[in-house]
Amino acid sequence: MKYIIGIGGVTNGGKTTLTNRLIKSLPNCCVVHQDDFFKPQDQIEVGEDGFRQWDVITSLDMEAMVNTIKGWAENPVKFARSHGVAVSPATEASDPEKEIHVLIVEGFLLYNYKPLLEVYDKCYYIAIPYDECKKRRSTRNYTVPDPPGLFDGHVWPMHLKYRMEMEKSRMAIEYLDGLKSRDDIYNQVHEDIQNTLLNRL
Ligand SMILES: Nc1ncnc2c1ncn2[C@@H]1O[C@H](COP(=O)(O)OP(=O)(O)O)[C@@H](O)[C@H]1O
Ligand SMILES: O=C(O)c1ccc[n+]([C@@H]2O[C@H](COP(=O)([O-])O)[C@@H](O)[C@H]2O)c1
Numbered sequence: 001m002k003y004i005i006g007i008g009g010v011t012n013g014g015k016t017t018l019t020n021r022l023i024k025s026l027p028n029c030c031v032v033h034q035d036d037f038f039k040p041q042d043q044i045e046v047g048e049d050g051f052r053q054w055d056v057i058t059s060l061d062m063e064a065m066v067n068t069i070k071g072w073a074e075n076p077v078k079f080a081r082s083h084g085v086a087v088s089p090a091t092e093a094s095d096p097e098k099e100i101h102v103l104i105v106e107g108f109l110l111y112n113y114k115p116l117l118e119v120y121d122k123c124y125y126i127a128i129p130y131d132e133c134k135k136r137r138s139t140r141n142y143t144v145p146d147p148p149g150l151f152d153g154h155v156w157p158m159h160l161k162y163r164m165e166m167e168k169s170r171m172a173i174e175y176l177d178g179l180k181s182r183d184d185i186y187n188q189v190h191e192d193i194q195n196t197l198l199n200r201l
């Protein structure tokens with residue numbers, strides 16, 4: 001049984017923190033990080049506002065991301081092995097239908113790209129308010145550092161635009177309060193996934 005989980009949400013909401021904990025505790029669990037699909041800096045458009053437009057969907061090679069997910073779906077065992085994820089030997093001998101393979105797809109624009117919308121079995125979205133987001137972002141070190149004014153001039157407005165677009169699409173999304181503690185968020189999501197997996201088997 002294959003199960004694909006989206007951990008989406010605003011920048012600095014805690015997506016990667018949550019994902020890193022989940023992959024340690026879920027069975028045969030692989031991960032795809034959307035951040036790994038940013039195009040090189042010289043391909044990122046500079047807007048009329050003077051900022052490089054990192055926070056738009058076209059700054060990411062979404063086709064490559066979809067192909068990576070397809071690669072997992074075609075052969076999760078091969079994918080796991082080639083990504084250094086140990087496949088539990090106990091499951092290999094039993095009924096293949098009962099073999100669980102989980103993929104977590106994690107990123108800030110998971111629910112705004114049509115070819116991806118159908119692939120998730122479960123969609124989570126971590127939200128935090130503007131002030132907290134701005135505060136957390138100010139201490140982050142990206143490969144390309146934020147120029148002054150980027151958060152208010154580009155990051156937050158794009159976040160609002162895409163979030164509105166996502167809400168209009170009426171996907172079934174479970175919202176998570178990113179202001180809760182790391183432990184609380186992890187426990188909530190882990191319990192939810194465990195229950196779903198048990199029910200599906
Ligand atoms: N629940 C939380 N409460 C407070 N700070 C958090 C929480 N989760 C993550 N953080 C912190 O917020 C920052 C962004 O977390 P990260 O997981 O990298 O977010 P994202 O991947 O969504 O951008 C990091 O400094 C991280 O330690
Ligand atoms: O990873 C990179 O190469 C990179 C380069 C420039 C900017 N980013 C920022 O990465 C953010 C998304 O990642 P995250 O973990 O904050 O959700 C997004 O808001 C971008 O502005 C990321």
Ligand SMILES: [Mg+2]
Nearest residue numbers: 015016017035
């Ligand atoms: Mg992240």
